[in-house]
Amino acid sequence: MNGDLKSRLGKIVHYKLFLPLFCLFLVLMVNVITTPDFFHVEIRNGVLYGRPVDIINRASELVILAVGMTLVVAASAGTDISVGAVMAVTAAVTTFFLSGGEISVNEYQFPLFPAILLGIGAGALCGAWNGFLVAKMRIQPMVATLILYTAGRGIAQLITKGQITYIRVDSYQYIGNFLPGVPIPTPVFISIAVVILVQLFVKKTAFGLFVESVGVNKEASKHVGLKSVMIIFATYVFCGVLSGIAGIVASSRIYSADANNIGLNLELDAILAVALGGNSLGGGRFSILGSIIGAYTIQALTTTLYAIGVSADQIPVYKAIVVVIIVSLQSPEFQRYVRKFRKKLEAKKAIGEVTA
């Protein structure tokens, strides 16, 4: 019985997502200790209200970005640092159409769905540009995406003419807040839908295998007929589309396009989410679920720090400390220490048994 339990425990510990999950658990535990009512959820004004809901809701954009980032990292062994700026571009394009170029409108000047599609299309275009530079022109991903990282917000400013465009229509706010009569925030549904769709696409077609293959060994992949240029390009377009979706959500939350602030610094969190999820930034093998766990961990951490009362401008420092701890926990070197320590313990125990 005992042995059975032990082997089962062993299996859980060796499950590859164990560490990312364990880290998320740790962060949540800290909350439970410092804020006993952390997990308290209630219904206020017909919608769910509470810290856990807040974390899951606020993490939505990051989750969506992390999914795209995972694919980009896996295929090209590089990161797309333009995702935050692309969010701003998408928001600007969508609100531009909805407002018909005005600064603030109380009704749509253009139908909602086509405007959203056009916005996401702009995201796809940005992704295609990045993909072209990385896959076809073979520019290092960080340098290639640096272009849109710096220029993206400028483009968004051009579109919005340097103003913050407000869409004061209720239905636009549904996307980033609540649908009437639904107690769960809409971004949660959107992020879950994105995750499920991408996961299905990756696992039910050979796309995931091809991405990993190209990410691990481009040359060998070429000889089995894989077109690495196309595959890497596709992951960047994917990432652009997902950044677009995240941009719409972020814009809807504040029913406006704030070119300077939408998705600001989110690219770094997205990269971090990928790494926290146990994915190698060197490309190859990837786990989308891991990245998602990473994304929730980061959001949980941010919310926790706010809850403790850390001011917004100090948050990065605390975040950095926790990230260092989490990343070290997952490093192979630390795991070697643990193994050695365990062996020593076992040896001691064996000796103890003999002398007893």
Next chain:
Amino acid sequence: MEENVVLHMEGIYKTFPGVKALQNVAFTLREGEIHALMGENGAGKSTLIKVLTGVYELDGGSIYLKGHGEIVNKSPQDAQDNGISTVYQEVCLCPNLSVSENIFMGREPRKGGFVDWKKMHEDSRKLLSSLDIDIDVTAAVENYSIAIQQMIAIARAVSTECKVLILDEPTSSLDDSEVEKLFSVMTNLKSKGVGIIFVTHFLEQVYQVCDRITVLRNGQLVGEYPIKDLPRVELVSKMLGKDLDDLAEIKNMRTTKPSEKVIIDADSVKSAKIKEFNINVHKGEVVGLAGLLGSGRSELVRAIYGADKANAGTVTCADKKVRSGNELESMKAGMAYLPEDRKKDGIIPDLSVRENMLIALQVKNGMFKLINKKNQEEFVDEYIKILQIKTASRETPIKSLSGGNQQKVILARWLLTNPEFIILDEPTRGIDIGTKTEIQKLILRFADEGKGVIFISSEIEEMLRTCSRMGIMRDGKKVGELSGEENLNVSSVMKAIAGGEK
């Protein structure tokens, strides 16, 4: 213990998940001795070496080194500091650094705190010329062929003051004259009292230079023998654990004759790396390509398959013209290509045996037609059985398999696509005799099934056993063909390669 023992290992254990790689292995090396470490693929030779050099951690056992007592090498750097130098089977150099940087990495000659580049280049040049190699030492390593790279790695190893030199399959990418050079370097070092561990699959070479042989099988020690007490046949049977059926009989295994129908026809093809050539292969025919390293053997087949884009000429496969430079199209036309450099062009290291095996078929089927899980497992299990691939499971990453087993997985990858025409570029390099025989038999079976084969090997005997026609390559050019019983023997092939009687 004997007086002149320089290295002694005993009770060595090493376990990987699902595999007992080494069990209670002992090994003793004496000063001024060349000691062969023999065994089939997966016998544990490479693992033993990696345990010794600190690449892997020991699970049990101890290592004694003369003058140091018991040592624990935590990293190859430790081993190096203890006087153990290694040249690995696969070239381990930094491709984008210069030759001299690679040779003197980590111990650059210094002058006033700065690297003394002049001295470094000078020393490198001297070192290489002692191996009869005259190259630009300031150029990046990636500009040179694998053979030259291997010699550079050897130069790096011998340039350090070492007591123990490990050569892990150093000759598999060298041609005969280069092997000779290496042997003279080895004998020279031996006379200086260096103990050399020599891992190889070439029996000839073992009997040419070694003093003693240690045989491993399935991770266990079979025994240690002075060379004169162990005739070849006995060595082979000790490695295999059974008596070997005669290799020479392979040729008579063909049951069918090549057909008249041409499966592959390359007409006036040339690429940036190979001069214009013509070659055709009939259905059910095995055509060999003989030539020295760098004579253009690999470049010729790469141009046929489209791995290098041909800039003139046409390739026709099964009466279909194939666009050059498009490997997917070549594949779909029925070609398969097993590349020479397994590590760079063949395996996808982090992916599993299953994924590595299925990738070509999956690409051929297209992205949206994922082979279902059950079929995948059936295919993979079938080929693991047919080719007797030693792997813990089908989900094991291919990088943790031994070289020969990796090669078998790549072979299975192409067999699964059911090709009409197979290019095998050095499929038996670095592979043990048992597997070599299996692969040769497999080649003949393809031919009997009506497939066409181009087979490249550095061992002429191996090609003579399987091929009915041979293309001769010299200096980046196809210079002729040999066929017919009377012409297909070692001496006439050698003469043709060398370019006549001269």
